[in-house]
Amino acid sequence: QVQLVESGGGLVQAGGSLRLSCAASGSIRVINMMAWYRQAPGKERELVARITSGGNTDYAESVKGRFTISRDNAKNTVYLQMNSLKPEDTAVYYCNADVGTVSGLRFGVLNYWGQGTQVTVSS
Numbered sequence: 307q308v309q310l311v312e313s314g315g316g317l318v319q320a321g322g323s324l325r326l327s328c329a330a331s332g333s334i335r336v337i338n339m340m341a342w343y344r345q346a347p348g349k350e351r352e353l354v355a356r357i358t359s360g361g362n363t364d365y366a367e368s369v370k371g372r373f374t375i376s377r378d379n380a381k382n383t384v385y386l387q388m389n390s391l392k393p394e395d396t397a398v399y400y401c402n403a404d405v406g407t408v409s410g411l412r413f414g415v416l417n418y419w420g421q422g423t424q425v426t427v428s429s
Contacts (some may be wrong), residue, residue, distance in 0.1 A: 308332035309420050310401045315423030322427070323389045328401030328420055330382040336406040337414065339378055340384040344397035344425075351400070355386060369395075391427045398422040 312372055314326040330337060341356035355365045355375035374387040385402060401420035406413060 307352060307404045308334060309414070310403060310418050310420035311373050311388065312401050312420045312423040314406045317401060317426045318391055318421055318426055320391060320393055320429050322391050323387070324425060326386040326388070326390065326399055326401075326423060326425075328384045328403075330403055330418070332405075333409075334382055334405055335408050335409045335413065337379070337382055338402075338404040338406065340375075341402045342375060342384070343400045344395075345400070345422075346397040349382065349397075354399070357384065369429060388412075388425070391425075392428045393427045393429045395425060396427050397425060 307417055309331050312328045318324055338359055339356055342354040343351050344354050345351040351367055353375055356367055357363045357375045357377050372390045377384045400422045403418050404415055405418055406415045
């Protein structure tokens with residue numbers, strides 16, 4: 307079993323910063339892509355940023371220049387540094403990862419989600 311646990315959400319004023327963390331635990335052999343998604347009330351879940359195991363990154367246009375995704379492979383942890391926050395960034399933020407595990411003699415890669423952390427930006 308693999309678990310993703312997010313932390314770091316909260317309430318912040320517009321223009322402020324927050325840093326989200328997501329730690330993966332369990333019978334992990336390798337973690338490929340790690341990503342952050344968000345879902346605002348009444349809207350679909352959307353990709354915010356993603357990072358490969360080699361450190362290549364990709365961002366949604368709406369957060370480019372303000373958010374930075376990074377990871378610590380030794381700690382199986384991904385971070386999202388969010389600066390210059392806007393009220394429209396208010397959402398539940400979810401961690402997502404492609405995790406390789408071994409069960410018996412079989413290796414497989416499955417996609418996992420965290421439980422989500424609320425980020426609220428006041429104007």
